[in-house]
Amino acid sequence: MSDSHSIAPNTASAETAGPLKTADGKPLKVALARAQARSRRRAFLLVAPLLLFVVITFVVPIFQLLAQSVNDPSFSRAAPNMVEWFAQNPDAEPDEAAYAALVADLVEMKKNRTAADAGTRINYELSGSRSLFTSAARSADRMEAPFMEAMLDKDEKWGDPMLWQVMRGASTGFTINFYLAALDMTRDAEGNIIAAPEDRQIYVKLFIRTFVLSALIMLTTFILGFPVAHLLAVLPMRTSNLLMILVLLPFWTSLLVRTTAWIALLQREGVINSLLVSVGVIGEDGRLSMIYNQAGTVIAMTHILLPFMILPLYSVMRPIPPSYVRAARSLGATSFTAFWRVYFPQTVPGIAAGGLLVFILAVGYYITPALVGGASGQLISNLIAFHMNDSYNWSLASALAALLLFAVLVLYWLYDRMIGIDRMKLG
Numbered sequence: 001m002s003d004s005h006s007i008a009p010n011t012a013s014a015e016t017a018g019p020l021k022t023a024d025g026k027p028l029k030v031a032l033a034r035a036q037a038r039s040r041r042r043a044f045l046l047v048a049p050l051l052l053f054v055v056i057t058f059v060v061p062i063f064q065l066l067a068q069s070v071n072d073p074s075f076s077r078a079a080p081n082m083v084e085w086f087a088q089n090p091d092a093e094p095d096e097a098a099y100a101a102l103v104a105d106l107v108e109m110k111k112n113r114t115a116a117d118a119g120t121r122i123n124y125e126l127s128g129s130r131s132l133f134t135s136a137a138r139s140a141d142r143m144e145a146p147f148m149e150a151m152l153d154k155d156e157k158w159g160d161p162m163l164w165q166v167m168r169g170a171s172t173g174f175t176i177n178f179y180l181a182a183l184d185m186t187r188d189a190e191g192n193i194i195a196a197p198e199d200r201q202i203y204v205k206l207f208i209r210t211f212v213l214s215a216l217i218m219l220t221t222f223i224l225g226f227p228v229a230h231l232l233a234v235l236p237m238r239t240s241n242l243l244m245i246l247v248l249l250p251f252w253t254s255l256l257v258r259t260t261a262w263i264a265l266l267q268r269e270g271v272i273n274s275l276l277v278s279v280g281v282i283g284e285d286g287r288l289s290m291i292y293n294q295a296g297t298v299i300a301m302t303h304i305l306l307p308f309m310i311l312p313l314y315s316v317m318r319p320i321p322p323s324y325v326r327a328a329r330s331l332g333a334t335s336f337t338a339f340w341r342v343y344f345p346q347t348v349p350g351i352a353a354g355g356l357l358v359f360i361l362a363v364g365y366y367i368t369p370a371l372v373g374g375a376s377g378q379l380i381s382n383l384i385a386f387h388m389n390d391s392y393n394w395s396l397a398s399a400l401a402a403l404l405l406f407a408v409l410v411l412y413w414l415y416d417r418m419i420g421i422d423r424m425k426l427g
Contacts, residue, residue, distance in 0.1 A: 062405070069178055069398035075170040078118040079105040086171040094164050099147040102158075106140035109133070124393050125166045125177060125186070132157055161189035178399040203383070203400065210379045211407070213297060214362035218355050220302045221309040225354065226347075229313035234322070247310050255304065259371045262300040266290040266372070292374030300372045305361055309354040316350030352419045360408055380404060 020028040076083050081101035089098070109115035119133030136154055143150040151158040165187060169175055180186055180193060184201040188194050195201070228247070232240045250258060265271045273287045282288065290296055320343065328338035366381040373379070380400060387397035 065398045065405075066402055068395055069402045070176060070395075071174050072121055072124075072170070072178075072395045073173040074114075074117045074121040075167065076173040078109055078112070078114040079167075079171070081105045082167060083171045086168050094148075096146055096148050098164075099151050099158075100145070102151065103140050103143050103147045106133070106137045110137040110140060120392070121170055122163070122166050124396065125169075125181070126163060128157070129163065129166070132163075165189050165191055178395045179403070181396055182399040182403055203380075206378070206380050206383055207403070207407075209294075210363055210381075210404075213294060213377075213379065214359050216298055217301050217305060217362045218309075218359045220298065221306050221358050222351065222355060224302070225306055225309035225313055226351075229310045229317055229350075232310075232314050233317035233320070244314075247307050250304065250307060255367060258304060259300055259368050262296070262303070262372055263291060266296055266299065291372055292377070294373070294377045296372035296374070297369050297377035297379075300368050301362055301365060304368060305358045308357050308361060312354035312357065313347060313350040316347050316353075320346050349419070352415065356411070356415050359411070363404065363408060 022028055022031045079102075081104045082098075085098050085101045092098075105118075106115065109118060115133045115137035116130060119130035122129035122133065132155060136151070136158070139154065143154075157163060169177055169187065169191075177187065181196070182203050184196045184204045185193055186196045232243055232247070235243070263270075267273070268287045268289065268291075270291070272290065273282075276282045277284055277287065290299065324342050324346075325338045328342045329335065333341065363379075364381055365379065366385055369377055369379045370382050370385075373382070381404075384397045384400050384404075387393045387400070
């Protein structure tokens with residue numbers, strides 16, 4: 001009874017005191033919330049310029065790339081009458097009305113000088129179509145009905161069902177045909193998806209070559225980089241810092257200079273072959289072919305990407321206490337067992353981070369394979385550049401780039417599932 005009487009006044013005093021307030025009389029909870037909101041706004045304003053830069057230079061181009069890979073309105077803009085006929089006759093064979101719409105569009109193409117653009121769009125899927133459109137557009141205004149007969153007299157290719165199927169697909173602007181081409185597939189005259197002719201199946205093989213060579217480069221950088229990183233980690237800090245300069249030295253040299261230096265080293269009359277001949281390892285007629293092939297690509301890119309493997313490994317190895325290995329050896333473990341069971345597992349985050357970094361960089365490399373790879377050492381990035389700069393088939397280039405981006409994202413997801421992004425150590 002006495003306990004209840006003693007508690008009651010304290011409870012009453014707590015209730016009468018009310019919520020805590022700041023010196024200016026505002027509730028403390030509200031003041032803290034406002035302070036946190038101001039802190040978040042200040043932090044956002046600090047990173048806003050960087051965020052805007054990333055959005056403009058990275059996010060927006062990616063969305064433009066994805067849009068370009070499924071949309072090419074060159075034909076649909078230049079041939080509105082054909083677009084209307086295809087919309088009204090989705091499954092019909094071309095008749096006189098279809099050819100009349102075609103002639104009307106060709107006349108307008110001649111006036112607007114868009115026949116080459118429309119023909120180029122069709123030429124992406126059916127070779128020879130560009131010249132077919134430009135030639136027909138020059139004489140379209142002199143054609144008279146019946147237009148089907150006039151067009152077939154002009155060129156029998158206008159009766160090709162495959163041509164009409166391609167024009168039907170291009171009339172919508174939006175299409176997945178560029179992704180089909182990127183996967184070595186196409187459509188037949190009925191619109192069914194089929195494998196591309198064997199002599200045109202190049203993209204899947206190039207994707208496979210890209211991933212195989214990238215994995216091989218990742219493996220070689222690991223084999224060469226692990227001992228270097230271990231040496232840097234166990235040496236005294238002063239010596240380690242001096243040797244680290246040698247690791248970072250390639251970053252201070254132009255990539256183009258480093259690549260061309262490998263051309264001088266690896267060619268048949270280059271430094272390495274001449275040295276091997278001079279010491280008698282190989283004969284004059286047995287010089288090694290190490291350039292303009294896959295071997296040149298692997299050697300040059302291994303040298304260029306090696307620091308990206310060493311640095312993550314070093315950042316993981318440096319904090320590992322040497323006492324762990326000594327304790328294992330004192331308990332009876334051999335040197336190999338102590339390394340494999342105690343030291344190596346602690347380096348796995350660095351190995352995974354370095355491997356992922358090197359692999360992703362190798363997959364998208366362009367300059368080095370272009371200079372030292374030759375025909376057999378080219379990667380998918382070189383073909384993307386070809387379609388962007390030479391063939392001007394930007395939609396196909398965008399489709400190839402989108403597939404490459406998707407593959408990299410899948411690898412990133414697999415890394416997260418198997419190892420975990422939170423365990424990545426880059427420095």
